[in-house]
Amino acid sequence: MLADVHPTTEWYLVLSAVVFCLGAFGLLVRRNPLVMFMCVELMLNAVNVTFVALGKELNDVGGQLAVFFVLVVAAAEVVVGLAIIVTIIRRRPGSDADDVSVLKG
């Protein structure tokens, strides 16, 4: 029965939308910087899924190519972002994202 079920592109898109919304929701409601960071990664990867799915559907290798760019940028972002988060936590242990607002106008 399960063998009859063939996932179509829509499935992937729906999955991607769900994951993206989870990420976005998490980013908005959580205060722990590390968790917020993971939510950003969720959103990025949701987009990656979209790229790959549509690349397959449209027979265009460009979709997969875009994913590599996103991965590289995400890796760079992780390096910088984690360094910042670690520094913040070290300096003010137990602080959350709302505590870091010294740059307000």
Added chain:
Amino acid sequence: MAVLDLVWLIPAFPLLGFLLLLVGGRKLGEPRAGWLATLLMAGSFVATLAVFGGLVSKHAEQRQFSQVLFTWLPVGRFSVDIGFLVDPLSITMCLFITGVGTLIHLYSIGYMHGDEKFSKFFLYLNLFAFSMLMLVLGDNMLVTFLGWEGVGMCSYFLISFWHASDANASAGKKAFVTNRIGDWGFMVAMFLSFSAFGTIKYTELFDSINKNGIATTTATAIAVLLFVGACGKSAQFPLYLWLPDAMAGPTPVSALIHAATMVTSGVYLMTRTNPILAEASAWVPTLIAWVGVGTALFAATIAIAQNDIKKVLAYSTVSQLGYMFLAVGSGAYVAAIFHMVTHAFFKALLFLGSGSVIHGMHDDQDMRHYGNLRKFMPITAVTFIVGWLAIAGVPPFSGFFSKDEILAAAMDKSPALWAVGLLTALLTAFYMSRQVFLTFFGRYRYADARPDEIDAAWNAKVSALRKVADEAKGVVTKATDALTAARSTLEAAVGDDRGPSEQAVAEAERWSAEKGLEAADAQKAASALAMRVHQQPRAGLSLLAPPDVAEVDAELTHDIARRREFHPHEAGWLMWVPLAVLAIASFFGGALNLPFWHRTKFLESWLDPVLAHPHELSFGGAKLVALGAVAVIAGLAGIAIAAAVYLRGKADPAQIELPILAHGWRYDSSVAAFMGGPGRQIFEGAALADRVGVDGAVNGVATLVRETSGLLRRLQNGLVRTYAAGIALGAGLLVAYFFVMAKAG
């Protein structure tokens, strides 16, 4: 050609001097700083001579050369070069600026001896010379304006050179502020020229006038505004106010800046822009001529009643500049330049001579204290007399020729102008003769008791006498009281001793009564003396005999004893050599443009290419000779009147030196009263309008921006999640937008 390329050297030498003195002036000290400045000025003179030679060797039509050093301000269509225009006019100016300037530098080494700001003085002089040369050499209005402001600034520095005294400092400020009014005229004229022709370069301007012509209104406006500028710098009515006060500066400055060079820049500017003036309405030259001749007469009347030796020369300068404007207004530019050159010679000579007198008289500038100084300062006296004869218009001295040319041109324009000019010539001869007679001839009056001293002595005598009388009266009163008491005691007493005592008391009473009379006499004498002092005629100039002070000799202050010991002295060679050179130039200066034959009119043929419309007299021969003779007679009459009054004592000088003349027709004080009263309110109103209106608008815009940004600032709350929410909202809106568009399309 190669020689003409050297023109940049002319201003470069004084600029170099300025820079060197700026860096090392104080280290060089006295007298080396002065020698450095003088040598560089002489270098500039040599460079001018070389360029002059180069120019002379060319054909009359080709005597124009411009050199562009670099582009100073390239702004779109508008571009200004630092460039020099070499032509007969600018080189004539340069020749006498550097020539007379070198002599005055040399003189200053002697005059400024011992001044603590010695090197700074030469620094300013060199900067001044540089600015003046830029003014005359500039090939466009802006470079001329640069020099124009530069000389104004140096003039300010040098007038208030001894700024420890308040009067000197405010004289400098007065000169600066008065000149601003003129500068305004020049600037607006420059803007107008640019908007009318698209250029401010003289050659392009005049070419454009030649080719395309110019609207009369525009030409009139530019010419009038330029004349306003010239009025400021060349001290014409109503802006002449600053020049007499400018005498607060050291005397060489008065000679260089306020007689020979800077004040001529207005005349230069009018001559330089003569093609514009030629296109202006006919009333403009008439206005210029009348302002000129009016100023000449006005200043000459004031000069009559001045007692300060430099003030006389200052008003004389204003008057002579008026002659030059009369020439400009009459279209006789050559005559104006001719008079400018000869005036530079003889006025510099007179100023330097007066400086030598002031130097020899220990800074006393009051001519009433001089007299017979030719015995003590023969060289100064001889050279000064040459200058006097030149300015008085006695042939064959230079002033005669140049002034005569102006008067002839004035006659051509209007006999009324000529008549006023002639009257001024008479007055000029009179006040200059007065100065010479008071200073170098007559009785030596320095050791005389001065009117205020005599008054003080008389008052001292009266009050001493009063004091004696009062004291005597007091003693007598006391004695009388004591005697009365003694007598009553005596009458009450009884005894044999009464007889002799009574006799003694009676004798004492008699004595007391006598003394009382004496005291009353003394009192009466004191009152009589006070009466006499009161009625005594005010001592004026004691020209023929010293004032009679025999009665109060003892009371005179010891100042007189000190003055009796004093002997005036002749200046050193550093000071009399320039005097001698200038005297020679003042004597022969007329040879520049002899009117006898067209071949001897050197200056006229030399300057002709610069002029749009060469000036031709409509008459000649006998009429010219007659005019010259009348002018000579007027000059000699002035001298004769002065001799009658100041040498022979035929009339009381007080009848001529009216107080209103001494106060300059109260013009200065009226202006001061207006500016301090209603004028001040006008300016304060303008300042208020500026503060409320203009500043209000500017500050209002700034406040608006600040308040708005204060509101927007709240958005940046520093919370990362708020920004994320903003992004999410924006993304949501975008999606909704595309969704709606997709549905619609």
